[in-house]
Amino acid sequence: MKVLVIGSGGRCHAIVEALSRSPKAEKIYCAPGNAGIAALAECVAIKDTDVEGLVAFAKENGVELTVVGPEAALAVGVVDRFREEGLKIFGPTKAAAEIEASKDFAKRLMVKYDVPTAAYETFSDFEAAMAYVRRGPLPTVLKYDGLAAGKGVVIAQTYEEAEATLRDMLLDTKFGEGRVVIEDFLEGEEFSLMCFVAGHNVVPMPVAQDHKRAYDNDEGPNTGGMGAYTELPFITEEDKAYAMQNIMQRVADALVAEGCPFTGVLYGGLIKTKNGIKVIEFNARFGDPETEVVLPRLESDAVDVFMAVAQNCAPEVKWSEKATLGVVLASKGYPGSYDKGYAIRGTECVDAKVYHMGTAIKDGELVTAGGRVMIVVAEADTLREAQLKANAEIAKIECDNLFYRKDIGSKAFKY
Ligand code: AMP
Numbered sequence: 001m002k003v004l005v006i007g008s009g010g011r012c013h014a015i016v017e018a019l020s021r022s023p024k025a026e027k028i029y030c031a032p033g034n035a036g037i038a039a040l041a042e043c044v045a046i047k048d049t050d051v052e053g054l055v056a057f058a059k060e061n062g063v064e065l066t067v068v069g070p071e072a073a074l075a076v077g078v079v080d081r082f083r084e085e086g087l088k089i090f091g092p093t094k095a096a097a098e099i100e101a102s103k104d105f106a107k108r109l110m111v112k113y114d115v116p117t118a119a120y121e122t123f124s125d126f127e128a129a130m131a132y133v134r135r136g137p138l139p140t141v142l143k144y145d146g147l148a149a150g151k152g153v154v155i156a157q158t159y160e161e162a163e164a165t166l167r168d169m170l171l172d173t174k175f176g177e178g179r180v181v182i183e184d185f186l187e188g189e190e191f192s193l194m195c196f197v198a199g200h201n202v203v204p205m206p207v208a209q210d211h212k213r214a215y216d217n218d219e220g221p222n223t224g225g226m227g228a229y230t231e232l233p234f235i236t237e238e239d240k241a242y243a244m245q246n247i248m249q250r251v252a253d254a255l256v257a258e259g260c261p262f263t264g265v266l267y268g269g270l271i272k273t274k275n276g277i278k279v280i281e282f283n284a285r286f287g288d289p290e291t292e293v294v295l296p297r298l299e300s301d302a303v304d305v306f307m308a309v310a311q312n313c314a315p316e317v318k319w320s321e322k323a324t325l326g327v328v329l330a331s332k333g334y335p336g337s338y339d340k341g342y343a344i345r346g347t348e349c350v351d352a353k354v355y356h357m358g359t360a361i362k363d364g365e366l367v368t369a370g371g372r373v374m375i376v377v378a379e380a381d382t383l384r385e386a387q388l389k390a391n392a393e394i395a396k397i398e399c400d401n402l403f404y405r406k407d408i409g410s411k412a413f414k415y
């Protein structure tokens with residue numbers, strides 16, 4: 001079978017790698033792909049949002065299954081267009097992807113269907129928003145309603161900070177025309193529960209935990225994710241069963257009831273609070289970097305899994321019992337400004353998976369080409385071993401302009 005993967009980061013590298021393990025994937029294309037993906041797939045220079053270009057490529061090359069990585073492609077309706085053309089594709093329609101694209105849509109759905117989440121209100125008027133904030137406790141959580149590439153959430157510790165943020169979001173044009181969801185601050189341990197969803201069918205993946213802050217001990221600014229691991233000792237089987245029943249299944253059913261059934265990966269960004277598990281956010285796609293630690297544990301044939309979902313059926317999914325842990329190498333300065341083009345050496349000596357996030361080939365040499373550059377993922381029988389291995393292997397990579405966190409997974413050892 002010929003398969004096309006849309007996207008380019010570490011998440012797509014992990015998807016392509018899972019597909020490459022399937023004997024059914026005779027040819028894998030990736031649009032646009034990256035320097036690491038090029039070892040496993042034929043990279044084609046089509047942007048992930050160039051829907052017509054992607055449709056034309058799939059038709060001309062006899063692609064039988066397409067898998068979508070990034071949210072930007074979903075938001076421009078790539079799945080809707082492929083389906084109109086009778087092409088099989090793994091991912092939600094634009095309408096179903098609203099669960100990620102619009103925080104207000106997600107919140108309204110959760111309230112209507114009794115899915116546990118923080119209390120909230122939505123505002124487009126600055127004065128009304130400020131009045132609401134002043135009536136409530138601090139810290140308060142301000143979320144720009146729309147895709148803001150992870151930059152749209154501010155946890156304001158003071159009323160002054162809240163006011164400045166609301167000015168930015170509602171009065172300035174920095175974010176464009178918009179609304180703000182203001183919600184209660186939740187306290188607890190965050191975790192990610194991704195599920196394969198096809199209408200009412202909901203099949204969970206191993207639970208993972210992202211590390212969003214740039215530096216050790218969760219210090220520094222928020223990033224796209226500096227590392228992740230599976231399994232989480234503080235999330236019990238009962239917790240998982242609760243989250244599956246009251247959150248993931250309920251939302252899948254709700255989307256069917258609302259006339260926009262979901263197919264693809266529904267990502268629950270959840271938090272275990274004193275008062276139970278609640279939703280922080282939903283994404284309509286594989287999480288990054290969670291996917292890079294989850295998919296290595298997939299023992300089922302990835303083509304079968306993605307194809308089943310694309311055909312609106314429950315996939316049969318088997319996972320290995322291994323612990324996985326991934327550490328991201330990022331360019332110095334990230335998530336702020338950083339330089340590119342530094343040579344990277346030693347990846348061939350690494351005895352672990354290396355997924356490329358932002359790399360390029362320049363004059364025949366592998367160089368840095370993004371904020372997050374690569375992720376090294378170790379598998380082992382225990383999380384401690386996986387952590388030791390990931391840290392030992394990452395040290396083999398030489399580059400003058402990279403940094404990484406040395407404490408990925410350490411939270412798990414507190415429990
Ligand atoms: P989001 O873009 O919704 O994932 O938010 C980014 C991050 O902000 C989350 O991963 C949380 O760490 C934090 N966050 C969002 N909403 C809340 C909330 N209601 N309470 C506490 N932290 C939150």
Ligand code: GLY
Pocket residue numbers: 210224225283286287288289290
């Ligand atoms: N790891 C968070 C995300 O993929 O949005």
